[in-house]
Amino acid sequence: MIALASDHGGFELKESVKKHLQERGLEFKDFGTYDLNSCDYPDFGAQAARAVADGQCEKGIVICTTGIGISIVANKIKGIRCALCSEASTARLTREHNDANVLAMGGGFVGPVLANEIVDTFLDTPFSGLEKHSRRISKISELEK
Template sequence: MARIAAGADHAGVQLKDELVAHLRDLGHDVVDCGTHGPDRVDYPDFGEAVARKVATGEAEMGLCVCGTGIGIAMAANKVPGVRAATVHDVTSARLTREHNDANVICLGERLVGPELAKDALETFLEASFEEGRHIPRVAKIDALLPKEEVAP
């Protein structure tokens, strides 16, 4: 079982909470980075919190949820070592692990229902990086943002 950091803004908190409960039911260790209620908050704060846990090795994988899954992915991707991908189904969840070595899955509560989100999350966690022809491509992604440009 994996240690997974999870975070969401106010527009994704309900789905995040359902997914955290689901992950715990499956036996995963989940670090819930918040938010914990419906009060308006800023998704970059929670995308960064999850990403930092993944980048430092405090978590093996990350789960981010906002209204669309897009903004929180953009925030998480600013942290070196993180490859966050917004997914909408099991196919995109599987392929982003196999081809992009994504380590943070991002979902949109307004776009993906809870059952599909659970299936996509499970698929993401079960899939693995295929390596091979994908290694140089992922290396190019990682090289795009010099580490000295990002504050710790």
């Protein structure tokens, strides 16, 4: 299950991502927002991140206009490693190296075709499991204590 969230600035891209996930046969839970009315990204990004952190969802995708604000919010939740990606290479590397569990994108900067490529790369790339990467993730986790 994939957790999804956006504010008004990421709403249209989130709706496009939802369609893509449906086409792939992947389950998701949409934590909002549900329209284009102005709203606050922390209200929705935190809900999606908590769903990933507590194991309700395996991964998350959060979207605001730039992707910056909502990624900051997601990373405030213990256990979340959210990466802002605007192309597929960083999506692949953050999964391989950081075992990122939430993807952030900027709806004002990433179009739907590119977003689908980023989403697919993020969801389909496994963590490398290399000792050096595991060690670094452990150090990140220690910072949360």
